[in-house]
Amino acid sequence: MSIRERLSGNEAVANAMRQINPDVMSAFPITPSTEIPFIFSSFAANGEVDTEFIPVESEHSALSAAIGAQAAGARSLTATSSCGLALMWEMLYVAASNRLPIALALVNRTLSGPININCDHSDSMGARDSGWIQIYSENNQEVYDNFVQAYRIAEHPSVRLPIMICQDGFITSAAVENIELLEDKEVKEFVGEYCPENYLLNSRQSQSIGPYAVSAYCMEAKRAQLEALKNAKQVVLEVAEEFAGISGRSYGLFEEYRLADADYAMVIIGSAAGTAKDAIDQLRADGQKVGMLKIRLFRPFPGEEIAAALKNARVIACMDRTESFNSQCGPLGAEVKNALYNAGQAPVVINYVYGLGGRDVAVENIASVYADLIGIDKTKDAGEKYRYLSLRD
Amino acid sequence: MKAFFNQRSDSVKDIIQIRWHGRGGQGAKTAALLFADVVFSTGKYVQGFPEYGPERMGAPVTAYNRISDNVIRVHSNIYEPDYVIVVDETLFDSVDVTKGLSKEGAIIVNTARDKAEIIKLLKGYEGRVYTIDARKISLESLGRYHPNTPMLAAIVKVSGVMSEETFLKEMQHSFEHKFAAKPAVIKGNMKALRLTLQEVK
Known part of the structure; x- marks a missing residue:
């Protein structure tokens, strides 16, 4: 049964996060970020999720903490916007090359200057070659639906890459619109448990993450990463088909x-x-x-x-x-x-x-x-x- | 550019469009979101969104609503509103509040002045003009100046998008949720809504 609601795009994403109930969220909690971490932190504080919420001192640290948590074996996420994404730049590549399926809720806003806080796509378009999967949304319903599908795509064994779910700053993020939410248990069942094959907290299998790759290996690593990214296309379609089964809403590429x-x-x-x-x-x-x-x-x-x-x-x-x-x-x-x-x-x-x-x-x-x-x-x-x-x- | 279309399609003409003019800190954005909320309860499709300019107390702020029986797809600001609400009458000096406003629509102004005096400031606007003294109502019922509650009741009354009875019932429900810890505030806000429904003219 779908739930008829009216929510802003920020509220829609925060609610998808609540229903997914991830293990760790790290975020820089104030400007340039959005209401998404603000709303989600109240879910965490009120015990509506089991998520460990880590407020950090910068976006660079936000993504670094998510990378550490994800590598340890926790389903992790972060959220940011505009110059916050720019400050994550270095770590975006690290998350992708280490094949860590972190989800990032992005609210698309411009990069200065001139100083401006409003919508355009310069933040995520600048990050388009960092190896992340990028999905864009037209309205609040789509950004909610895309976020519910995010981990299924990112964590798929043939993909294992971070994913960025984007929506337009203010135009949808701050606008209240009608939306149909799924039941909490429907989302929980759809997303499923995170069961990584390799993770740092696995005492039976030691491994190193993010090691130095000499010239003899670096290029092969990049090529393998590309293959995983290419696989995401088919997975996006499969996940969308399954999502249509529970929501009645169809998505494609x-x-x-x-x-x-x-x-x-x-x-x-x-x-x-x-x-x-x-x-x-x-x-x-x-x-x-x-x-x-x-x-x-x-x-x-x-x-x-x-x-x-x-x-x-x-x-x-x-x-x-x-x-x-x-x-x-x-x-x-x-x-x-x-x-x-x-x-x-x-x-x-x-x-x-x-x-x-x-x-x-x-x-x-x-x-x-x-x-x-x-x-x-x-x-x-x-x-x-x-x-x-x-x-x- | 308008001439490019020979006719407006059904998807566009059934939308009621509303523009709010206020100043930062007065709650025009909150009022637009509350209005979207309460109209949503009648089963309609709604949009409520602000237009962000320089964020500071006192700067002119614009907010918008769309209401329709069908899904609303357009995501632009509103240039040809059916209704305009002016939360702060000092804006007449700096903002062209009737710009694009439909003749078949109406403008609602928060003022203690006579309607005749306000009409003179509206650059020959031919549609309906309503006034409401939101300051008086707010001070009387809440003891503080929060013009957004009275202006919300005024647009419900003037636009007729829902019955006054349903509106009051939904707002009671919404205030009970919002001010669970402060029942006195609920009573004051409800009084402000009722007074406005009587006094908007």
Whole structure:
């Protein structure tokens, strides 16, 4: 039985954590963090979970403590946002290369400067090559559902990698919306017990974690890590199928919205996808063949599947909520173009940067992108292929 | 850009949109979240969210609500609200509070002044105008100035999104939960809601 509720995105994730009841949570408890550790620490203090909550003095320490706990054999997690993730940077790579399936609840907010606290994806996009699985969410329901599925993906024997569940700062994290929660016992059964094969507190089997790898081994270690990350794609699908069985809600590697026959497609991540759906319905009502592909799994990047899903699109807009400072594309634009090129497809791709530092994205802004795409198709003149959306003059 | 659409689809036009204007510390954001909460209890889909600017006491703050019978997918700020609530009348000098406000909708202003005086400040807004003296009500019922409780009752009354009876019942329930340790506060808040329902004009 699902429970009809209304929660903010922060509350939704904290409740998923409560239902999972992990062994250890370490977090830096104040700004730049979010309400997630704040709410969860009250669950811990009230005895609603058995979790050892460790408030630490920095995000670097938060992830270090989670790494230590996870290596010891405890199911661990942390939560952060914005420059908090940046301060974890060094340890992100350590968690991934040691194959520790830690879960991280990320609220996507910009990195300074200029000093700004609002939503964009510069924090997690900066960490995209650290070896973590990354899953993005459109709304509070999705971030809750994704978090419930997180450990099943991360801990799978063919994966064993840390996972980052992302949602848009303030836009969903601080917004109260309707949500359907699962029963506590349903989540508990779905997630199951954590039974690591190798762990430091196992007295019968001594091991070392994080040793020095000389040049003769380092490259093989990285290659093995890549293989595990690639395996995550299949596991994400299997876990999603099982999750649909208990929740009735279906998830894939990405979501296609009115995409199959669309001439004009948008590829987008996060809360703006919901806004895009309203724009698409309005444009479809006007007879425009527009559609969208919303990224769920960004790491590993399901390039072949995305290229196949976009095969009928004549003009594509890739929407990046971060600036990569390479002067030709954002991270999503680069991935999508790479996937299309490898698949031998050559549609026109326009890469937009939008929503930086919390710049609002309204239905009309999304519609203007489709108007651009339709215009490009008519005139056969793409013009500038790397653009900023709703930039003030 | 509007002209790009020839018609609005059903998914958009059935949403009631509300914008709150207050100052940091007055509880406009809390009021928007409380409003989402109480309307949720009637079975609707709701959104309640703040727009964060510079975070400091006294700075202009905006918060929003959407209400619908269907799932709400849009995640943007609100530019064409059906209702606007002005928690602090000194904002008239710095914020264009009626911007985009529907003529078929209404504006509610927290003020002790006459409605005629307020209308003059609204740049020719043609819709309905309501006033409520939230300071008087708050001081009378709570002994302190918390304008968000009266403004919450005012938007329920003016928008008619739920019956006053259901509203009072749900709020009693919610206050009992929130102020379990302080029963006196529950009584004061309920009094503020009832007074507002009578006095909004």
